[in-house]
Amino acid sequence: MDKKTKFVLDEKEIPTQWYNIQADLPEPLPPILNPATRKPITPDDLTPLFPMELIKQEVSTERWIDIPDEVRDIYRLWRPTTLFRAHRLEKALDTPAKIFYKYEGSSPPGSHKTNTAVAQAYYNKQEGIKRITTETGAGQWGSALSFGGACFDLEIKVYMVSISYHQKPYRRVMMEVWGGKCVPSPSPDTKVGRDMLAKDPDCPGSLGLAISEAVEDALSRDDTHYSLGSVLNHVLLHQTVIGLETKKLMEKMDVYPDIIVGCVGGGSNFAGMFLPFVKDKIDGTKPDLRIICVEPTSTPTMTKGPYAYDFGDSAGLTPLLKMYTLGHGFIPPPIHAGGLRYHGMASIICHLYKLGFVEARAEYQLATFKAGITFARTEGIISAPEPNHCIKVGIEEALKCRESGEAKTILIAHSGHGHVDMAAYDAYLSGKLKDYEYPKEKIEEALGELPKV
Numbered sequence: 001m002d003k004k005t006k007f008v009l010d011e012k013e014i015p016t017q018w019y020n021i022q023a024d025l026p027e028p029l030p031p032i033l034n035p036a037t038r039k040p041i042t043p044d045d046l047t048p049l050f051p052m053e054l055i056k057q058e059v060s061t062e063r064w065i066d067i068p069d070e071v072r073d074i075y076r077l078w079r080p081t082t083l084f085r086a087h088r089l090e091k092a093l094d095t096p097a098k099i100f101y102k103y104e105g106s107s108p109p110g111s112h113k114t115n116t117a118v119a120q121a122y123y124n125k126q127e128g129i130k131r132i133t134t135e136t137g138a139g140q141w142g143s144a145l146s147f148g149g150a151c152f153d154l155e156i157k158v159y160m161v162s163i164s165y166h167q168k169p170y171r172r173v174m175m176e177v178w179g180g181k182c183v184p185s186p187s188p189d190t191k192v193g194r195d196m197l198a199k200d201p202d203c204p205g206s207l208g209l210a211i212s213e214a215v216e217d218a219l220s221r222d223d224t225h226y227s228l229g230s231v232l233n234h235v236l237l238h239q240t241v242i243g244l245e246t247k248k249l250m251e252k253m254d255v256y257p258d259i260i261v262g263c264v265g266g267g268s269n270f271a272g273m274f275l276p277f278v279k280d281k282i283d284g285t286k287p288d289l290r291i292i293c294v295e296p297t298s299t300p301t302m303t304k305g306p307y308a309y310d311f312g313d314s315a316g317l318t319p320l321l322k323m324y325t326l327g328h329g330f331i332p333p334p335i336h337a338g339g340l341r342y343h344g345m346a347s348i349i350c351h352l353y354k355l356g357f358v359e360a361r362a363e364y365q366l367a368t369f370k371a372g373i374t375f376a377r378t379e380g381i382i383s384a385p386e387p388n389h390c391i392k393v394g395i396e397e398a399l400k401c402r403e404s405g406e407a408k409t410i411l412i413a414h415s416g417h418g419h420v421d422m423a424a425y426d427a428y429l430s431g432k433l434k435d436y437e438y439p440k441e442k443i444e445e446a447l448g449e450l451p452k453v
């Protein structure tokens, strides 16, 4: 049996262009709406928040968009990333399935987020911006943008969801090492934060609330823009380096995945992996390819939410996106996969789900940690709680192959390491973690506030 385990491209094969799915969608995306007029947004609506190059990328239908040399030069620090064949996991599961995973944990902050953080910092710098605000859940995005800020000498202010700020103090320290400033959200630094603290001084926060704080901050200063780590089309675009590298490596091996599985918070890492492949399903070349998005049962956006226009943040400051949503006021239970606690989902993923090109599943926290431990004990990598969700489903699909005897090729989008998540593993190993069921009443309450469009 061929034991080759690591598959890597040469540095000169780092993609020179990002892939834009908007060129190949069977139907165009529903438009983004202005929150005040409820009419499709214009570039002018977005200029207080984003540089023009990113606004253009958001609506572009060009299939390929050049990656600036300055961005590619920084990508060289960790890209191309390795595609692994999980021989030891396959053996432990006694499965005929071939399991591969593309590992984004080798970037400086330890996740895929750097792929877009560096690009966004670059375009802001080009436009003369001095300071960027953002939100972060688990702290991966805040640390990635702090690193991006360090690359282009920009000041970064991060509003970190309070529960994660306290669960993961070392993420804050990482941001500070790269020169970023991080505060727990809700914070006293914005009106949105102060209002929430007055209502609930112990509020655990949510990504939606942290986004409101970061947007309010950015709108209050001319030298400041806002940056989002997921959800938006340009963020997913930047992440396609993951799928493009994987596709090239698999072509060299003459293999093609039967199943691609990834975790989804706002959807950026998984979309980055599957968009270059879903193109083949859309054009009919690979009709049987299965693409499975995995979310937590505590935040079941795609599996339980309606498809509706909603705000990206809790205060209703952002444009309206058509997406599966749990309602912008939804405050998710405090699970450890902080990056998956988001009420909405990338429009691109929702559109493809609605059209039947992707599937969705929800998983309980305890089962995902169990899968993460199996993965660590076979493959060595201690994964972040987020990718443990898709590792769980990857293992499940491999076990189905054991039953059926099929040697399917399963590709896992592995978004990052869990080295700063030891408190979560400690809680799991000492039996303190619990599962959270879908909080039906809370979601119904939040859905009552969906904007009328």
Ligand SMILES: Cc1ncc(COP(=O)(O)O)c(C=O)c1O
Residues within 6 Å of the ligand: 111, 112, 137, 138, 139, 140, 141, 229, 230, 231, 263, 264, 265, 266, 267, 268, 269, 270, 338, 339, 340, 384, 386, 387, 415, 416, 417
């Ligand atoms: C390691 C990791 N994986 C996945 C996610 C989820 O984000 P997205 O769905 O945008 O990839 C996060 C978000 O913080 C993360 O830190």
